[in-house]
Amino acid sequence: MLCPRMTRVTVWLTAAAVVCGLAQALSEWSIPDCSPDTTSCYANRSEPACSGRGVCVxxxxxxxxxxxxxxxxxxxxxECTNFLCDRFNGQLCGxxxxGTCVCNKCVCNxxxxxxxxxxxxxxxxxxxxxxxxxxxxxxxxxCNQCKCYESQDGRYSGRYCEDCPTCKGxxxxxxxxxxxQVFRTGKYTDEQCMTHCTMFxxxxxxxxxxxxxxKLCSYFDENDCRFTFVYRFDENRHPLVYVLSTLQCPPPKGTEILHQTSLSHSASSSVSVVMALLSLIPLIR
Known part of the structure; x- marks a missing residue:
């Protein structure tokens, strides 16, 4: 009985073959038309032959x-696998x-x-x-989430980066x-106001x-009058400023003195009336 000729590469991988039921050692060089050169099995010399995931035959x-x-x-x-891709929560490509792992990289849906x-x-x-x-x-x-900026004013936060607790404003x-613009006070002249105040x-x-x-803002001017305003931004990030029309000012100094004088005069008159009534008590008796 003739033994059939073994020609499949699978018998080379273990450096042995089963010949007519018997184990027989083989080598690449004993196989017809088999070159011992392994240089073609390297993608580059910095990596092992067959990327360390196979055998060069x-x-x-x-x-x-x-x-x-x-x-x-x-x-x-x-060099390629369908299992050496990045994972998220233990799952390949999420x-x-x-996605799907293709040649060690995720191909996303x-x-x-x-x-x-x-x-x-x-x-x-x-x-x-x-x-x-x-x-x-x-x-x-x-990734469908806001990553907020950090500026010189402070760090923004919130789901939509709408808050800035540390911002000076x-x-x-x-x-x-x-x-x-509103009260014609402050350090700017009318001409300077037109030049420097073009933002709003x-x-x-x-x-x-x-x-x-x-954002609520409140300041005192050079006359010790308080003025108040708020600002917000429109969809294009342009400021919108709203100013309360009335100033909160202290009473004029002359009015304060007159008020104090009036109070003193009233007090003196009241004392005089009380003294006159007391002088009439002996007469009544």
Whole structure:
């Protein structure tokens, strides 16, 4: 009985073959037309032959099989796998709903991005519902979430970067323009006011109503009169300034003296009346 000729590469991988029921050692060089050159099994010399995931036989890589049949090693240099991708919460590429592992990199499904396919491409959750501005103009939308900026004024926070607890605000920088535009007081002349105060045109109101997100500002002018204003920003981040029309000023000095004199005179008159009544008591008796 003739033994059939063994020609499949699988017998080379273990350096042994079963010949007619007997184990017989083989080598690459004993196989016809098999080259001992292994240089073609290297993707580059900085990595092992067949990327360390296979065996170089006759100048070609034969990739290893995995115990898990769902895991695959592939490529001319066994350089690709479907299991060595980034994971999120233990799942490859965030799970099948988000992406697939292809040659060690995640290929994300539509609507997802990122190295692990866990970043939403949508910006729906980044728009401030009140202003309609993305991250309130104080941040960038990443993975459908606002990443707030940190500025010289302070650090913004909140779901839409709408808050800034540490910010100094713009009260001080708007103060002089409010004075010159509304009350024609302060350090700016009319000409300087027109030159330096182009960022906003203050709106005068008789009743100052604070809305959510408004910044309230209050200062004393050179006459010790208090003026009050609020500011907010529109959808284009332009300031809107509303100024209370009335000033809260101390009473004039002359009026205060007159009031004090009047009180003194009234007190003196009252004492005189009491003394006169007391002098009449002996007569009554």
């Amino acid at each position: 006759c100048g070609h890589c034969t990739c290893n099989e995995r115990e898990n049949y769902d895991e695959r090693v592939s490529g001319p240099f066994c 799970g099948p709903a988000h 539509p609507g997802w991005t990122g190295h692990d396919c866990m970043c939403e491409q949508s910006k729906e959750n980044c728009f401030n519902p009140e202003s309609g501005v993305e991250c309130s103009g104080h941040g960038a939308c990443e 713009h009260c001080a920088s708007y103060k002089e323009c409010v004075q010159c 045109n203050a709106t005068v109101v008789s009743n100052l109503v604070e809305e959510e997100g408004d």
